[in-house]
Amino acid sequence: MKRLIVLALVVGCDASQPLKVKDPDIAPPSEINNPASLPFLSAGTLTDFAVAFIGASDQLNNAHEGIASMGAIFTDEFTDYDTYTTRNALNNRVAVAANANLAAVYQNLGQTHNDALRAVSAYTKFAPSTVDRAEMYAIDAYIYMLVAEHWCSGEPFSTIDVATGNVTNNPFLTTTQMLDTALTELQQAKQVAASDKAATQQRVASVTGLAQVGAARALLDLGQVAAAADSAAAVQSGFAYQIFASSNTPRQNNGIWFYTISFNAFSVGDRKNGTGLPFQSDTDPRVPWSAPPGLTGSNGGGPFIIQEKYQSSSTPVTLGDYTEAQLIVAEGDLFAGNYAGALQIMNTLRASSGLTFPARDALADLSAAPRKAQMQQILSERAFWMYVTGHRLGDWRRMLRSPYNAAPYSFVTEDVYPVGGSLSTTLEFPTPQLTSPNPNYKACDPTIP
Numbered sequence: 001m002k003r004l005i006v007l008a009l010v011v012g013c014d015a016s017q018p019l020k021v022k023d024p025d026i027a028p029p030s031e032i033n034n035p036a037s038l039p040f041l042s043a044g045t046l047t048d049f050a051v052a053f054i055g056a057s058d059q060l061n062n063a064h065e066g067i068a069s070m071g072a073i074f075t076d077e078f079t080d081y082d083t084y085t086t087r088n089a090l091n092n093r094v095a096v097a098a099n100a101n102l103a104a105v106y107q108n109l110g111q112t113h114n115d116a117l118r119a120v121s122a123y124t125k126f127a128p129s130t131v132d133r134a135e136m137y138a139i140d141a142y143i144y145m146l147v148a149e150h151w152c153s154g155e156p157f158s159t160i161d162v163a164t165g166n167v168t169n170n171p172f173l174t175t176t177q178m179l180d181t182a183l184t185e186l187q188q189a190k191q192v193a194a195s196d197k198a199a200t201q202q203r204v205a206s207v208t209g210l211a212q213v214g215a216a217r218a219l220l221d222l223g224q225v226a227a228a229a230d231s232a233a234a235v236q237s238g239f240a241y242q243i244f245a246s247s248n249t250p251r252q253n254n255g256i257w258f259y260t261i262s263f264n265a266f267s268v269g270d271r272k273n274g275t276g277l278p279f280q281s282d283t284d285p286r287v288p289w290s291a292p293p294g295l296t297g298s299n300g301g302g303p304f305i306i307q308e309k310y311q312s313s314s315t316p317v318t319l320g321d322y323t324e325a326q327l328i329v330a331e332g333d334l335f336a337g338n339y340a341g342a343l344q345i346m347n348t349l350r351a352s353s354g355l356t357f358p359a360r361d362a363l364a365d366l367s368a369a370p371r372k373a374q375m376q377q378i379l380s381e382r383a384f385w386m387y388v389t390g391h392r393l394g395d396w397r398r399m400l401r402s403p404y405n406a407a408p409y410s411f412v413t414e415d416v417y418p419v420g421g422s423l424s425t426t427l428e429f430p431t432p433q434l435t436s437p438n439p440n441y442k443a444c445d446p447t448i449p
Helices: 035-054 067-074 085-091 100-126 131-150 175-195 201-221 225-233 255-262 322-335 339-351 371-385 392-398
Strands: 078-080 240-243 266-268 317-321
Touching: 035 067, 035 100, 035 131, 035 240, 035 255, 035 317, 067 078, 067 085, 067 100, 067 131, 067 255, 067 266, 067 392, 078 085, 085 100, 100 131, 131 175, 131 201, 131 392, 175 201, 201 225, 201 240, 201 317, 201 322, 201 392, 225 322, 255 266, 317 322, 322 339, 322 371, 339 371, 371 392
Parallel strands: none
Antiparallel strands: 078 266, 240 317
């Protein structure tokens, strides 16, 4: 298959071994070199992205946790109450390169990445000015961001030619390089979406909005707060891009639902490890839950608290929306010294949500408080609004990088990460050790944010 080289850093995402293409019966190599293959390629990419992002419940493949749930266990969103030692370890913030569950999620992200490359190549050849091509750029960019936010700096990105099975190993990318690559692809997505004169306005707005929010997210991760706020300010009210699930097959099920409702593994976290947020005891309407009397996890631990944000196997999960964009604008206001503007945004989001917030949950006016306390207030709002959507670990990590780790914020590890006891010093996931090592492999340091 002829491969399009989009830019120097756009490469596939398997850590150490060839990826197995999962959809040859849908679009085999002999069939993808024609315009008729385009909808199959994009559908395959979106389907695999759903598995990598929110997981699934196909037990023949040992189910799929999805990066949203794995990040939630590692942080304070979920408490793990199942019998898998690999997930138990993450619950204690112990992440090692030999963790098979982490490796599986990593490979699912890599599968999607190669899917997206195939789709972008085909669309560039047969339908370059289409919003569908733009969407593939945006999805690929989110793969880079999710890896950059959850794994340590120095990740291998390899490509596979599905026509020949040949694998090309590429240099490892730093966190900054991954985020820069995402920004380049998101800019490409916006340009391509704008060039599609045949697509509906709604369709163009959906992909453009995703690219705009994604760019703001990547810039925030890079510490470019003012630029992030500018990008986020362009997102239109009411925008939401969701990843859909289905009850049709186990592989299409919402994996968050599976591990929390269908199977009692991941319980709602509550002041986890002494530094986590009160996701359960705060009774915040953005994190609905139930606690049937006597319910325990699959390992007998508990009490088990059932999240009810994702109530069914077909509940969609938001990848990016107007709320996230506005919270980034609020963060930009705070950095510009306009806490009043940030507080107004946070209160407006609450007032316009249709949710009922108890009087005791009204946001405090921290105008007289230190900037660090004001930043922690925004972080808390982000955590509750974007509960189990793959944001929390990225937020923790960036607080320990510039500009947050210096005055007037001066965040330190203990402000965001649990400390003491049996907890490790790991701050993110290490590069997995797979069976066919990439010759470029070099272990990264998961204690550096």
